[in-house]
Amino acid sequence: RECVEAGRHYGCSVAVDLLGLPDPVAFAASASELGVAWLDVHCAIDQQMSGADPLALIKAVRAVTDLTLAVAGGITSETAAPAVEAGADVVIVGGAITKAEDPAAATADIRKASDTGRPVESKLFKRATAESIREVLQTVRTSDISNGAHSQPCLDGVRQLIPGTFACGPAVTVWAPPGDFAKPVQAIDVAKPGEVLVITTFGLPPAIWGELATESAGNKGVAGLVVHGAVRDTAVIRERGFPVWSTHVCSHCGEPKGKGEINVTIEIAGQRIAPGDWIVADDDGVMVLPAERAVEMANRAADVMEAENRIRAEIRDNNSTLAKVVNLQRWEQEAGGGPRVG
Known part of the structure; x- marks a missing residue:
């Protein structure tokens, strides 16, 4: 109320962002009595990274107020039209324009969608849910995941066998003694299509995987193999093109003695991997996305990729350099020592 009165004093209208209110719909219902001019339904960045969108809240708020209603947070050319249909009068867009390689074209697409009520398809700026996480992870790389997760490291020492291969999927985990290939081979029958086998023999040979296991895994539709140990x-x-990452390659294998376990939590290079954790592996390494954080990590990786797309376009289109585009000079310290205070 104090803000509204101050606004009147200076001849200003006051808008209220509903972000963070415990009951935004209840506030919206009484906002006009307070003299509020318009309301903003805002999907916070953390909510966006968890796969949320503001559409349901827009509908609920529109049902209780006739005030001008704005929407912000994760709006794209695909979601602008549904937002207007849900009751938004104003569409506020940030990243879908500022991170676009062609901001003018992106703006035009969003305006077209808002005006016509028909979404305009976009390949970028889509956020994953638990149901669509694979679609998003297939567009990013392990470096994007690392950047989005505050430089989380990949599995140290695990190397790609075939350059250019890529795998992602939920983990089927196995531990076995070095050379005992019984449980690793049995895990192929446990795995569902699209899952990734993650096996530890504690980083030691002999091999627990070879051509016959590869043939079997291919027939089952296994997405890839990560071995903290040896393959042959x-x-x-x-030749088959099956995606494999391992710490060792050797010619000899052991005997199937049946020791070990399938689908239990294992540890590789200091990182715990549980059944169902998402695995993404490419030329740079293998990243582990804990199941409870996988959607958020996938969306933050996509956010990183989109930002870098814009930087790449600026470097290319302006015949510039990375240091100039991101203004690295601002991080330089003054000559003569450490950070300046004051």
Whole structure:
């Protein structure tokens, strides 16, 4: 109320962002009595990264007020039209324009969608849910995931066998003694199509995987293999194109003694991997996305990728350099020592 009165004193209208209110719909219902001019339904960045959108709240707020209603937070050319249909009078857009390689074209698409009520398809700026996480993860790379997760490291020492291969999917985990290939082979039958086998023999040979296991995994639709240990028959694996990451390659294997476990929590390079955690592996390494954080990590990775797309476009279109585009000079310290205070 004090803000509204101050606004009147200076001849200003007051808008209220509903972000963070415990009951935004209840406030919206009484906002006009307070003299508020318009309301903003705002989907916070943390909510966006968890796969949320503001559409349901827009509908609920519109049902209780006739005030001008704005929407912000994760709006794209695909969601602008549904937001208007839900009751938004004003569409506020940030990243879908500022991170677009062609901001003018992106703006035009969003305006077209808002005016016509028909979404304009966009390949970027889509946020994952638990149901669509694979679609998003297939567009990013492990470096994007690392950047979005505050430089989380990949699994140290685990190397790609076939350059250019990529795998992502929920983990089927296995531990077995070095050379005992019984549980790793049995895990193929446990795995569902699109899942990734993650096996530890504690980083030691002999091999627990070869050409026959590869043939079996391919038939089952397994998305890839990560071995904290040794594989062999690599020429055949390369010929088949099956995505494999391992710490060792050797010619000899052990005997199937049946020791070990399938789908239990294991540890590789200091990182715990539980059944169902998401695995993304590419030329740079293997990243683990804990199941409870996988959607958020996927969306933050997509956010990183989108920002870098814009930087790349500025470097290319302006014949510039990375240091100039991101203004690295602002981080330079003055000559003569450490950070300046004051």
